Amino acid sequence: MKIALPVNVNYQIDRNFEDCEYYQIITINDRNEPLFVETTDTPIGFDVNTNMAENLEKEGVEVVLAGNISTCTIDLFAKYGIKVVRNCEGYAIELVKLFLAGKLKR
Numbered sequence: 771m772k773i774a775l776p777v778n779v780n781y782q783i784d785r786n787f788e789d790c791e792y793y794q795i796i797t798i799n800d801r802n803e804p805l806f807v808e809t810t811d812t813p814i815g816f817d818v819n820t821n822m823a824e825n826l827e828k829e830g831v832e833v834v835l836a837g838n839i840s841t842c843t844i845d846l847f848a849k850y851g852i853k854v855v856r857n858c859e860g861y862a863i864e865l866v867k868l869f870l871a872g873k874l875k876r
Contacts, residue, residue: 771797771798771832771833772795772796772797772798772829772830772831772832772833773795773796773798773831773832773833773834773835773866773869774793774794774795774796774826774829774831774833774834774835774852775793775794775796775834775835775836775858775862775865775866776790776792776793776836776837777790777791777792777793777794777809777862778790778791778792779791779792780861781794781809781861781862781863782859782860782861782862783835783836783837783858783859783860783861783862783865784837785837785838786837786838786839787834787836787837787838787839787840787843788839788840788843790812791811791812792809792810792811792812793809793810793812794807794808794809794810794862795807795808795810795826795829795831796808796862796863796866798866798870802870803870804863804866804867804870807862807863823843823846823847823849823850823852824850826847826850826852827850827851827852831852832851832852832853833852833853833854833855833869834847834852834853834854834855835854835855835858835862835865835866835869835874836854836855836856836858837856837857837858837859838856838857839854839856844856855869855874855875858874
C-alpha cells in the first residue's frame with residue numbers, strides 16, 4: 771500500500787492540500803509498517819484538479835492523508851479509487867502510523 775500526504779518543509783501536514791510545498795508518498799510493507807518515504811517538490815504548474823489524482827493513482831497510492839482539502843478534490847480522488855482522510859495535523863510519518871493503527875477515520 772502507498773499513502774500520500776501534502777507536507778511542508780518540516781514534514782508536517784500542509785494546511786491546504788491544493789497549495790502544498792511538497793508531497794510525500796510512503797510505502798507500507800507487508801507487516802503494515804512504513805518502509806520507504808519519497809518526498810517530491812510540488813510540480814510547477816501543479817493543478818490538483820487536472821493531474822494530481824491521476825498521477826497518484828499511477829504511482830499506486832490508495833490513501834491520501836490531508837489537512838484542509840475541498841470536497842471537490844475528495845470526489846476527484848474517489849474517481850481514481852483513492853480514499854481521503856482529512857483534518858489531519860502533525861508530522862507525516864506519525865499520522866501514517868496512526869492511520870495504520872486505525873486511529874484516523876475518514
